[in-house]
Amino acid sequence: MNFKIPLAWIQLAQQRIRFLVAVAGIAFIVLLMFVQLGFQDALYSSATQLHQSLKGDLFLVSAQYKSLTANQSFSRTRLYQALGFNGVESVSPMYIGFAKFKNPVNGEKYSIYVIGIDPGKPIFKLPEVQKNIDKIKIPDVVLFDRNSRKEFGPIAQKFEQEKTEPTIEIFPFNSYRGYRVRVGDLFSLGPSFGVDGNLIVSDTTFLRIFPTSRPPEMIDIGAITLKPGVNPEKVMEELRANLPNDVMIFTQKGFGNFEKQYWATRTPIGFILNLMLTMAAVVGVVIVYQILYSNISSQFVAYATLKAIGYENNYLLKVVM
Structure with a gap:
């Protein structure tokens, strides 16, 4: 052949x-x-890892919202208005903001991301946060992200190896007066291009850390959980049609895509x-x-x-x- x-x-x-x-x-x-x-x-992936770790079918943010690192607050009333729509089962508010974290070893201060949640309405899907949610019900107790960058000091190592609960000092950016909190446990989230480290606190502790810059009625993200079998797209359209135009509503996928679009087109x-x-x-x-x-x-x-x-x-x- x-x-x-x-x-x-x-x-x-x-x-x-x-x-x-x-x-x-x-x-x-x-x-x-x-x-x-x-x-x-x-x-x-790093920019949207927080989005992916949140529980909720829909998310409410300010109409001026650009990114998790460049956000604007909106009235908590909008979230409670959403609770009155058919198909909505529950809502959970979330506060977010940057503060200065004082390294306990060298005394240097570094920017850290502080996330305030209502412990009675958990918003995170992270197993470690769900497991230790009761700990942050105690005032001035925080959960520290073990994957935060090294400049924050050996916080996770002290907690895991020495079995101690380190006390750390946090400073609002507009204040020279620090606020002391205690690390009650750890969780894993990780840094991003805009965030070097993370703390999760209760809403009460968050407002203590930022006593002058954040009115309690102004929140940053509202998570909306729908009843089983309800179409998120349909409820989202109803919310957009009936809520004032000072807020935006996203599905979880749309929320993440909005963040990606910001980083792709509006950052160096x-x-x-x-x-x-x-x-x-x-x-x-x-x-x-x-x-x-x-x-x-x-x-x-x-x-x-x-x-x-x-x-x-x-x-x-x-x-x-």
Whole structure:
């Protein structure tokens, strides 16, 4: 039995060095594209990990809301108004804000994200938070994110290894007066490009940490839990049609996508990553073009001969590609 060896393979076998260089060039650009996509995924995954850890079918935020790191508060009344709509089972308020965390070892202060919740209406799906939710019912007791960056000091190590509950000092950004709290337990969430570390506290403790900058009736996020079998999209449309336009309503997926859009289009890191991905694609096109151009130029006589003896353009195109 006779086997036909493809002409394209014969050409590649005759020019092995050029073939290997072409493979290396294409492999490089593919690797470069995957690296850029990996950076983008890391950005978006870290930016939305808090969204994914929240319980709720719908989420209420201010109409001026841009991101978890650039948010605006809204009236708690809006959340209670949502509770009156058909299909809504319960609502949970959440306060968020940045404070300065004093490293107990070197005394340096670093920005930390403080999340205040109502312990009676848990909003987190994280098992460690659910397990230790009763601990933050005690005033001035917090849960510390063990995955926070190292600049906050050995807080998690002290708790886990020395079996002690470290006392830490937190400063509102508009105050030089610190507020002491005790670490009651740990949880795992992790930092992002905008957040270096996290604390979860009760709403009461949150308002003690920020006594002047945050009125109790102003919240940052409202989680809405629907009754079983209720269509979230339908309830969301009803809320949008009937609530004042000073709030926005999202499904959990839409809430995360809104955050991704912010980081992709309105932050320097998002612009740089998009630019690098575009540049990688352009470089890839140029490399592939140069490979094809070089191959056609070196085999121009052979292709002309094939054309002269009757082969059609489609056949030559298949050989080149």
